[in-house]
Amino acid sequence: MSGSVEKVSSGTTKTPADFLKSIRGKDVVVKLNSGVDYRGILTCLDGYMNIAMEQTEEYVNGQLKNKYGDAFIRGNNVLYISTVNRTLGDGA
Amino acid sequence: MSGEEEATVREPLDLIRLSLDERIHVKLRSDRELRGKLHAFDQHLNMILGDVEEVITTVEIDDETYEEIVRMTKRTIQFLFVRGDGVILVAPPLRST
């Protein structure tokens, strides 16, 4: 981490592998190609983007439709994995 | 209560492995859902399920009122094979803590 100065400070790269390492155990949103969102805690994932999540909430058109204690999502359906944005008054 | 090493999920498929012989919920493409006992699976998420309840959800628009009519068609199937490429999500039963 320290003292690696080969990249310009503004443009530090973060590869998909780096991203995946950084989000384990974090709150994430997984969006599927169908438009359905899953919010929960990322347990782990693999090279196919198969995902295991805990405390998963399923949102269809922004509306909570279902809750799962654990959930496995098949990677081919995944559009993106997002960190949870803490923008709108989320942190009290 | 269960042994800790048994319950560790190192890769996503471990979650499925832990659900063998348990009743699971499977979400499939084209608004199909299955609930049944997981007998076997492979890395493609092909699965063998027993005592399955299948629910198909269809939404129709009423010609006159333009209201959405949601229909749930249920049926039970004793034993079936699910092809993995149709699988969206697999949810094991709630793990007791």
Add this chain to the structure above:
Amino acid sequence: MSNNPSQLLPSELIDRCIGSRIWVIMKGDKELVGILKGFDVYVNMVLEDVTEYEITAEGRRVTKLDQILLNGNNIAILVPGGSPEDAE
């Protein structure tokens, strides 16, 4: 000769976009704009400060996201520096 655009590999073009804004048009009705942080051989991409545009029956829905890993599988077009607003 090396500056001839035809000599630039597609992956080199994407590599040059790291650290800058990129517009991603997906197969289907989705587009995203964000700062490209990195990508891999499948063109899975890490994007930051993302704006997502979805074309739905009710119109265009816009979502802001801090940081995402975008699956390369359904990407159709990449536009370095652009955004849907510029094209309107």
